[in-house]
Amino acid sequence: xxSVTQLGSHVSVSEGALVLLRCNYSSSVPPYLFWYVQYPNQxxxxxxxxxxxxxxxxxxxxxxxxxxxxxxxxxxxxxSAHMSDAAExxxxxxxxxxxxxxxxxxxxxxQVIP
Amino acid sequence: xAVISQKPSRDICQRGTSxxxxxxxxSQVTMMFWYRQQPGQSLTLIxxxxxxxxxTYESGFVIDKFPISRPNLTFSTLTxxxxxxxxxxxYLCSVESRAGYDTEAFFGQGTRLTVV
Numbered sequence: 001x002x003s004v005t006q007l008g009s010h011v012s013v014s015e016g017a018l019v020l021l022r023c024n025y026s027s028s029v030p031p032y033l034f035w036y037v038q039y040p041n042q043x044x045x046x047x048x049x050x051x052x053x054x055x056x057x058x059x060x061x062x063x064x065x066x067x068x069x070x071x072x073x074x075x076x077x078x079x080s081a082h083m084s085d086a087a088e089x090x091x092x093x094x095x096x097x098x099x100x101x102x103x104x105x106x107x108x109x110x111q112v113i114p
Numbered sequence: 115x116a117v118i119s120q121k122p123s124r125d126i127c128q129r130g131t132s133x134x135x136x137x138x139x140x141s142q143v144t145m146m147f148w149y150r151q152q153p154g155q156s157l158t159l160i161x162x163x164x165x166x167x168x169x170t171y172e173s174g175f176v177i178d179k180f181p182i183s184r185p186n187l188t189f190s191t192l193t194x195x196x197x198x199x200x201x202x203x204x205y206l207c208s209v210e211s212r213a214g215y216d217t218e219a220f221f222g223q224g225t226r227l228t229v230v
Contacts, residue, residue, distance in 0.1 A: 043221035
């Protein structure tokens with residue numbers, strides 16, 4: 001069985017500060033990992049995904065995430081927060097690479113303070 | 115890529131009634147997925163809908179409660195039947211779109227349902 005734990009349902013950062021959203025996963029096979037962002041009244045949008053290639057994955061809008069097998073983590077970071085980054089972020093895991101059996105985390109709401 | 119239009123975006127319904135949610139995709143896709151996001155919880159897959167066959171439901175979800183139609187490769191509906199306040203959630207449609215050797219999931223904006 002696979003699962004995802006997102007630490008912190010709400011995170012607040014100041015504009016210009018580092019963004020760090022934590023995600024730990026559990027999977028019985030080498031996982032495929034995803035980060036999605038959901039802006040208010042919009043659908044989920046893929047930020048980035050890890051599919052067993054480079055462990056440091058770069059996504060859209062300046063976000064990146066590093067796959068650490070030893071820590072079973074896939075934390076999302078951005079060096080400098082922008083007001084437009086305020087949204088809800090979901091970490092997700094799949095054991096197949098496809099999307100038929102994707103397990104999502106509970107989500108982290110990011111607030112950016114001016 | 116795929117652009118998904120989901121209707122309605124929100125609704126307030128009386129308990130005991132039913133609501134049908136529509137999902138329209140701008141391209142033909144083989145598989146469509148329906149998710150539920152209950153307040154304070156993660157997205158949960160309800161069922162997978164393939165064109166021309168019955169939907170495949172996940173554990174805890176049944177066809178009588180969540181009937182799904184998939185009449186063609188660009189459209190699907192999810193009905194929430196005999197609603198109760200516990201059905202108050204966001205319902206999302208998703209498709210898997212292939213681009214070369216890669217695939218990506220695309221989501222509609224969701225339907226926010228409140229049952230009173």
